[in-house]
Amino acid sequence: MVMLPPLVFLKLEEYLSRDLPYKLSQDDVFITSGCTQAIDVALAMLARPRANILLPRPGFPIYELCAKFRNLEVRYFDLLPENGWEIDLDAVESLADENTVALVVINPGNPCGNVYSYLHLMKIAETAKKLGILVIADEVYGHLAFGSKPFVPMGVFGSIVPVLTLGSLSKRWIVPGWRLGWFVTTDPSGSFKDPKIIERFKKYFDILGGPATFIQAAVPTILEQTDESFFKKTLNSLKNSSDICYDWINEIPCIDSSHRPEGSMAMMVKLNLSLLEDISDDIDFCFKLAREESVILLPGTAVGLKNWLRITFAADASSIEEAFKRIKCFYLRHAKTQSQTIVDL
Numbered sequence: 005m006v007m008l009p010p011l012v013f014l015k016l017e018e019y020l021s022r023d024l025p026y027k028l029s030q031d032d033v034f035i036t037s038g039c040t041q042a043i044d045v046a047l048a049m050l051a052r053p054r055a056n057i058l059l060p061r062p063g064f065p066i067y068e069l070c071a072k073f074r075n076l077e078v079r080y081f082d083l084l085p086e087n088g089w090e091i092d093l094d095a096v097e098s099l100a101d102e103n104t105v106a107l108v109v110i111n112p113g114n115p116c117g118n119v120y121s122y123l124h125l126m127k128i129a130e131t132a133k134k135l136g137i138l139v140i141a142d143e144v145y146g147h148l149a150f151g152s153k154p155f156v157p158m159g160v161f162g163s164i165v166p167v168l169t170l171g172s173l174s175k176r177w178i179v180p181g182w183r184l185g186w187f188v189t190t191d192p193s194g195s196f197k198d199p200k201i202i203e204r205f206k207k208y209f210d211i212l213g214g215p216a217t218f219i220q221a222a223v224p225t226i227l228e229q230t231d232e233s234f235f236k237k238t239l240n241s242l243k244n245s246s247d248i249c250y251d252w253i254n255e256i257p258c259i260d261s262s263h264r265p266e267g268s269m270a271m272m273v274k275l276n277l278s279l280l281e282d283i284s285d286d287i288d289f290c291f292k293l294a295r296e297e298s299v300i301l302l303p304g305t306a307v308g309l310k311n312w313l314r315i316t317f318a319a320d321a322s323s324i325e326e327a328f329k330r331i332k333c334f335y336l337r338h339a340k341t342q343s344q345t346i347v348d349l
Contacts, residue, residue, distance in 0.1 A: 112267030151266025159190030
């Protein structure tokens with residue numbers, strides 16, 4: 005493995021410490037080939053016989069894939085759309101047992117477009133502490149919050165419960181192909197400071213391929229010299245695009261979203277099949293939409309929520325407008341007549 009330049013670690017530590025009430029050290033930060041590798045490492049480190057992990061539904065499918073590969077049992081807790089996609093903490097408590105190793109929190113939310121409040125994150129930390137498990141904080145969309153709630157890193161609550169923070173350059177800096185991420189022990193109480201645990205982390209990373217060296221070399225400049233106006237422009241663009249999505253959704257009767265997106269780059273909308281004549285489910289909807297209108301949406305089934313749709317708004321406004329015009333045409337083509345709807349009711 006190529007040794008990473010110490011300056012990369014130093015600048016990442018400084019960057020990730022900015023929003024925390026404590027300072028990270030070099031032993032806390034590990035660099036990965038994108039956030040996907042960080043996810044795999046986290047689950048590999050936690051795997052043991054009969055262990056289980058708690059994942060959000062809807063969520064990011066890579067977690068289930070990595071968990072099953074590592075023989076970790078997956079248990080799903082629901083996110084509550086009526087509460088802004090907050091975690092059902094009662095369900096978390098009922099699912100956990102003596103073999104539960106971690107709870108995954110994705111904030112800002114993928115695929116829901118939500119941002120958790122400081123209070124909700126504190127409740128998550130307190131619940132995890134009560135259950136004796138750590139929190140895996142997926143913050144790949146960190147700082148991409150454009151609603152009323154600011155982004156709060158889960159590591160802020162590291163003194164309550166140990167947190168493994170995962171992130172990457174790809175989203176905030178809009179460089180998805182660069183494959184540079186991080187795996188960070190945000191744990192000021194020292195739960196991960198056991199020499200055996202640190203050594204296990206280091207040895208595991210020693211056998212993994214790291215990011216490309218020219219990208220490593222660019223990191224200090226990226227972190228130090230990206231102008232604040234770049235981030236503001238990105239947030240303004242995402243907010244504008246998400247508002248266009250939300251307004252159009254209200255114009256198409258067969259899809260519904262009760263909450264405007266507040267962060268990340270995607271949102272979930274509910275599909276009302278009772279208004280459609282020849283659509284059987286979300287997968288059928290997406291296949292026919294792609295074939296007839298050349299618009300691609302992700303069926304909710306892919307992220308754990310049947311008969312919902314994941315819509316990304318990480319596109320220019322004109323493309324989003326055109327896509328929704330086509331979705332509306334698709335709806336009108338497949339809509340039931342009023343008499344058919346009355347009969348079904």
